[in-house]
Amino acid sequence: MFNGIIYNTGKIHSIRKSNKSIFVGIHSNLKLNKKDIGSSICCDGVCLTVVKIERKIIYFYISNETLKRSNFRFLKLNQIVNLEKSIIYGRKISGHFTQGHVDTVAKIRKILFLDKSWIIKFEILDKKLSKFLIEKASISINGVSLTISKTSNKSFEVNVIPHSLKLTNLKNLKVNNVVNVELDIFGKYMYKFLI
Numbered sequence: 001m002f003n004g005i006i007y008n009t010g011k012i013h014s015i016r017k018s019n020k021s022i023f024v025g026i027h028s029n030l031k032l033n034k035k036d037i038g039s040s041i042c043c044d045g046v047c048l049t050v051v052k053i054e055r056k057i058i059y060f061y062i063s064n065e066t067l068k069r070s071n072f073r074f075l076k077l078n079q080i081v082n083l084e085k086s087i088i089y090g091r092k093i094s095g096h097f098t099q100g101h102v103d104t105v106a107k108i109r110k111i112l113f114l115d116k117s118w119i120i121k122f123e124i125l126d127k128k129l130s131k132f133l134i135e136k137a138s139i140s141i142n143g144v145s146l147t148i149s150k151t152s153n154k155s156f157e158v159n160v161i162p163h164s165l166k167l168t169n170l171k172n173l174k175v176n177n178v179v180n181v182e183l184d185i186f187g188k189y190m191y192k193f194l195i
Helices: 064-069 127-132 162-167 185-194
Strands: 008-017 022-028 040-043 046-054 057-062 080-085 104-114 117-124 138-141 144-152 155-160 178-183
Touching (some): 008 057, 104 155, 138 155
Antiparallel strands (some): 008 022, 008 080, 046 057, 138 144, 138 178
């Protein structure tokens, strides 16, 4: 479980592709030791299991299912990814509950600059999930907890404040980039329960 408040990023150090999976190494200052092997780290919104640690490089295995649902199929060397360790019971929750179970991806259609904040318009690529896009609902973009400020058909907008831009890889986004999206967990379960 995570809360989408990002204080750490990492850089893609190595990518080893096989038929339907990827073994990736991420260089980061995230404080981990050998005891953390087997623990979960949220990488650009995707919950991955630490399988190896060498100095400041953390290694993860990315399965075919994750590749199909996320933007990791477009991963490149030196790409910056957002990193978050799982939350600890009793700690303050500043964002919203996320699982790192990415629902789909979205493409950036427009970026507007309002003072020092960004307004980013996304198009969700899986149309059947557009029913979960609700104004003022929480949403996770590349692992960052954000609030939907506007919706229309299969698109939605978020406002990103300077603090979030400074600490995350959102400042590197450009039009037509594809991002990982996790919809609000409570909204999904409530919808499932009520239908």
